Amino acid sequence: MAASSIPLGKGVKRKRHEDDGGQAAAEYTPQTFHCGTLLDISLLKLHQNCVLAERNLHRSVLIANTLRRLQAEIRWENGRNTMPSEMPLQPPEQLTSGANQLEPLSKMGEEITDLNNNIAKAPPPSLIEAPFCLLSGNDSSLSSAISTILQDLDYVEDLSTPLGQAPPEDDHLLPLKPVSPDPRPEPRSLDSIFTAFEIADSDDFLIDGSLDAIFEDIDTSMYDVPQAFPAGACPTIQPNKASRGIHSAKPHNSRTDFELENLMDLLVG
Amino acid sequence: MEEEIDTRKINNSFLRDHNYATEADIISTVEFNNTGELLATGDKGGRVVIFQREQESKNQSHRRGEYNVYSTFQSHEPEFDYLKSLEIEEKINKIRWLPQQNAAYFLLSTNDKTVKLWKISERDKRPEGYNLKDEDGRIKDPSTITTLRVPVLRPMDLMVEASPRRVFANAHTYHINSISVNSDYETYMSADDLRINLWHLEITNRSFNIVDIKPANMEELTEVITAAEFHPHQCNMFVYSSSKGTIRLCDMRASALCDKHSKLFEEPEDPSNRSFFSEIISSISDVKFSHSGRYMMTRDYLTVKVWDLNMENRPIETYQVHEYLRSKLCSLYENDCIFDKFECVWNGSDSVIMTGSYNNFFRMFDRNTKRDVTLEASRENSKPRAILKPRKVCMGGKRKKDEISVDSLDFSKKILHTAWHPSENIIAVAATNNLYIFQDKVN
Numbered sequence: 080m081a082a083s084s085i086p087l088g089k090g091v092k093r094k095r096h097e098d099d100g101g102q103a104a105a106e107y108t109p110q111t112f113h114c115g116t117l118l119d120i121s122l123l124k125l126h127q128n129c130v131l132a133e134r135n136l137h138r139s140v141l142i143a144n145t146l147r148r149l150q151a152e153i154r155w156e157n158g159r160n161t162m163p164s165e166m167p168l169q170p171p172e173q174l175t176s177g178a179n180q181l182e183p184l185s186k187m188g189e190e191i192t193d194l195n196n197n198i199a200k201a202p203p204p205s206l207i208e209a210p211f212c213l214l215s216g217n218d219s220s221l222s223s224a225i226s227t228i229l230q231d232l233d234y235v236e237d238l239s240t241p242l243g244q245a246p247p248e249d250d251h252l253l254p255l256k257p258v259s260p261d262p263r264p265e266p267r268s269l270d271s272i273f274t275a276f277e278i279a280d281s282d283d284f285l286i287d288g289s290l291d292a293i294f295e296d297i298d299t300s301m302y303d304v305p306q307a308f309p310a311g312a313c314p315t316i317q318p319n320k321a322s323r324g325i326h327s328a329k330p331h332n333s334r335t336d337f338e339l340e341n342l343m344d345l346l347v348g
Numbered sequence: 349m350e351e352e353i354d355t356r357k358i359n360n361s362f363l364r365d366h367n368y369a370t371e372a373d374i375i376s377t378v379e380f381n382n383t384g385e386l387l388a389t390g391d392k393g394g395r396v397v398i399f400q401r402e403q404e405s406k407n408q409s410h411r412r413g414e415y416n417v418y419s420t421f422q423s424h425e426p427e428f429d430y431l432k433s434l435e436i437e438e439k440i441n442k443i444r445w446l447p448q449q450n451a452a453y454f455l456l457s458t459n460d461k462t463v464k465l466w467k468i469s470e471r472d473k474r475p476e477g478y479n480l481k482d483e484d485g486r487i488k489d490p491s492t493i494t495t496l497r498v499p500v501l502r503p504m505d506l507m508v509e510a511s512p513r514r515v516f517a518n519a520h521t522y523h524i525n526s527i528s529v530n531s532d533y534e535t536y537m538s539a540d541d542l543r544i545n546l547w548h549l550e551i552t553n554r555s556f557n558i559v560d561i562k563p564a565n566m567e568e569l570t571e572v573i574t575a576a577e578f579h580p581h582q583c584n585m586f587v588y589s590s591s592k593g594t595i596r597l598c599d600m601r602a603s604a605l606c607d608k609h610s611k612l613f614e615e616p617e618d619p620s621n622r623s624f625f626s627e628i629i630s631s632i633s634d635v636k637f638s639h640s641g642r643y644m645m646t647r648d649y650l651t652v653k654v655w656d657l658n659m660e661n662r663p664i665e666t667y668q669v670h671e672y673l674r675s676k677l678c679s680l681y682e683n684d685c686i687f688d689k690f691e692c693v694w695n696g697s698d699s700v701i702m703t704g705s706y707n708n709f710f711r712m713f714d715r716n717t718k719r720d721v722t723l724e725a726s727r728e729n730s731k732p733r734a735i736l737k738p739r740k741v742c743m744g745g746k747r748k749k750d751e752i753s754v755d756s757l758d759f760s761k762k763i764l765h766t767a768w769h770p771s772e773n774i775i776a777v778a779a780t781n782n783l784y785i786f787q788d789k790v791n
Contacts, residue, residue, distance in 0.1 A: 089378075117624055117678070120681065120682055124684075134434070135523070135524065136522055136541040136542075136572055137525075137541055137572050137574065137591055137687075138687055140569055140570060140571070140572050140591060141627065141628050141687070142569075143569075144570055144626060144627055145624055145625070145627065145681075148624055148627070149624060152624075225566035225567075275586060281724060293423075342763075
């Protein structure tokens with residue numbers, strides 16, 4: 080137990096934003112930075128609580144409520160910030176923004192960062208947006224994360240409720256690769272997470288049969304398993320939920336035409 | 349107020365020379381019995397240690413009765429729930445004494461899942477002169493017995509025995525946080541995070557569920573039960589507190605399932621103090637009725653509040669325990685201290701309330717004079733028989749002599765459990781694995 084107080088926010092590494100030369104940092108309100116730190120801490124705590132042998136429902140509920148509050152605050156901040164700013168080509172919730180700034184401790188944060196890394200071919204737009212405005216696009220995933228953790232608590236604690244699930248307690252935040260369920264979340268390399276997303280979602284582009292031929296030699300079998308899910312969806316062990324996650328990350332939510340064209344250029348030419 | 353230290357420091361630590369304390373020795377509950385003659389402590393290792401007050405003797409009139417170890421027993425053992433693959437901790441969460449009705453003492457002790465009724469009795473005589481057994485206990489050869497005699501009771505060294513009389517198990521899915529004996533002395537209740545069950549002390553295979561706040565869908569869970577207590581005189585009334593800072597008073601006569609409260613005590617949130625942690629620090633960690641039954645006291649992270657049972661919309665008194673921590677809430681959230689559950693106690697006359705804090709500090713508030721004092725329970729800073737010196741925490745700026753600054757506080761030394769003798773000014777303070785007993789100064 081820490082004997083002395085830890086200064087607020089100083090324990091978290093902040094990455095200097097490469098494209099902007101550090102100007103962006105000054106734009107972030109302390110409040111939103113605070114949000115981000117707290118979000119990471121809370122998610123980590125919630126996960127830790129789940130894998131601990133002694134599961135403390137009281138603690139989990141308090142942390143979950145704090146997370147919901149943070150989520151609401153971020154949503155509100157996001158709504159407030161996107162209104163005055165000029166709209167770039169990308170939709171506001173897809174901006175790279177400060178997701179790169181912080182090194183998130185949670186899996187969820189990493190997925191989002193990587194997703195943004197991929198998109199950021201174009202110079203980043205105005206960085207007045209809150210660091211975690213991207214989370215608003217994955218709002219539902221955060222909610223479903225909290226819900227899933229609470230639900231699994233229910234399963235473990237009270238077998239009388241017919242949930243029909245069979246989750247091990249320590250698999251809440253599984254790594255993206257379904258093949259190696261790790262009890263602890265490992266930091267995933269940016270490339271591997273990004274790759275998983277890209278290929279998994281590339282199926283959506285294959286509407287035209289003529290394009291199939293291009294991808295014939297690419298082995299996507301690993302990523303076609305139902306448990307593979309795109310970045311942003313809550314990683315759960317239930318296949319039905321995971322597939323729902325896939326569907327929820329349809330192009331119209333996470334991609335714009337500009338990005339599609341960009342990707343197509345990459346893949347085809 | 350002045351307190352003389354009669355430090356009965358009981359250190360169960362295996363390595364006495366070091367500061368290292370075995371985790372099993374961490375005291376998890378402290379409770380005086382109804383007369384104050386006995387003091388029970390439970391620890392993380394599932395043991396119960398009972399202290400008894402010495403009878404005052406004429407030749408030691410300058411020393412009032414001290415507490416000595418009376419009995420030690422293992423109340424709960426660690427268990428493993430094979431079905432759910434979960435360990436069940438043996439830590440004693442609460443001890444509650446039953447009123448004494450004969451020569452034996454009875455107490456209820458509970459861990460996360462099981463409540464046990466223990467009988468503690470003395471044996472100071474033993475029968476001698478059996479016909480069929482000889483003095484060693486071996487069976488005699490019946491052919492050698494020629495006469496009959498009646499065994500007689502002869503005095504022996506006092507032996508204190510603890511035996512489990514009832515085991516109340518398998519009634520709680522979640523972790524039990526409170527038990528409370530009813531004033532009818534026949535029933536008691538046990539509360540876990542989501543449910544409260546009513547038991548009869550004689551019946552172990554059945555309990556009645558009287559409160560259930562579990563939502564149909566666990567995703568909607570936002571509130572848990574944190575403490576519960578029966579009214580000291582009205583056997584139909586009890587209260588339970590929640591993690592959202594509310595207290596509900598329920599009347600068991602209204603319906604079998606007391607999900608609808610009779611009264612809801614809640615103080616509106618102060619908008620100027622709003623933060624992300626508002627809800628966490630409003631979570632009530634302890635609720636205690638006053639001895640009179642007219643008031644109740646609640647402890648949340650930063651304050652102690654006294655409520656009049658006749659007024660639901662706000663407490664009648666609020667005492668700041670360690671307001672200097674309000675600006676440190678983020679750090680305390682990070683290191684989990686914000687989840688610490690402090691208890692609070694009334695003195696016998698309901699005029700003074702006491703609760704613990706960090707750095708082995710504990711605080712007392714006099715409700716009549718509105719004076720408060722901070723004292724420290726530590727070996728280094730006080731000698732036996734010395735009067736405790738009041739402590740002060742300074743927020744910042746210039747630190748006066750003898751003051752301690754907020755940043756120097758040791759958050760690993762927390763006083764969560766305290767107890768006050770039912771009629772005298774004797775208090776028991778549990779500081780991690782040490783128990784301190786303080787008495788009023790005797791002139």
